[in-house]
Amino acid sequence: MDTVDKCPICGNENFKALLEGTDYSISKEAFKIVQCSGCGLAITNPRPQEKDLGKYYNSDIYISHHSNKSGLIPWIYRKIRDIQFVNKTAIVLKHFNRNVSILDIGCGTGNFLEYCKNLGWTTTGVEPDGDARKQALQKNISVFDLDYLNNSHEAFDVISMWHVLEHVNNLNEKLEQLYRLLNTNGIVIIAVPNHKSFDALHYETHWAAYDVPRHLTHFTSDTIERLFNKHSFVLNSIHPMKYDSVYVSIKSEEYKNKKSIFNIIKGVYVGIKSNCLAKKSNDYSSLIYVFQKKST
Ligand SMILES: [Zn+2]
8 A cells, every 4th residue: 555645735744534435346445535634635545556556447347338238227328428528528619619639538438539529629548448448449539558648749729537637646747747738728627526515425435436446536626726726727617517416326325225226216316406506506526627727
């Protein structure tokens, strides 16, 4: 296990306990989440060493994603995914009224980039999982492994990370890469869970979006803005991901109680309640942040 002694944002060395999470989906092991006394950033600490993280990922879950299966649940999954593609690209279209170049970090099997490509955009993906990369290549997407982020001399109009930054081990290094790979007037789009949401506070240790130890950092709108400000980005806008609260609440019910129709309905109820409350607080279960480079 690796212990982080200094907060990656503010350098403070004092952490207080936030809660203990459990890896419900794979190892069933418990992991502590602590919070920096200086800036409030929450991190999984201690955490598995980088070389051991792979065994906490079940690549089946990350790859199949109901893409080709028949039945009602896969059909709903695909419908929601398609709506999300429209919502995600709408954020880009607010900033650019032309075709853009987009780099999607953690692109998986490339479904989102395939959608972007069909809009006429220039698409590049980065994906650490070799099997997922192979499937993306079959869609004629240019996709590379993580080395690309260090070695590429290209720059992009848009860099997206959909539920990826919370998995990243070295945040400061990643933010430097983002800065270098982004055009002067470009945007970075980051989607991450928000542990200040109602569903997070309701499910507490059973909240599925803590997802330890795969999630190494647990953001709020305050801490992610601090991190990006530190690296000369400014926040442009925040957008809700309204389906995530329902999905995460159903999963959390499963972890807290067990899988049953009754608990699925309860999860849907908590998810919808979370969205209603977030209309005022803006603390949705997951949020999309748009950052730009600070003008110099
Ligand atoms: Zn801190």
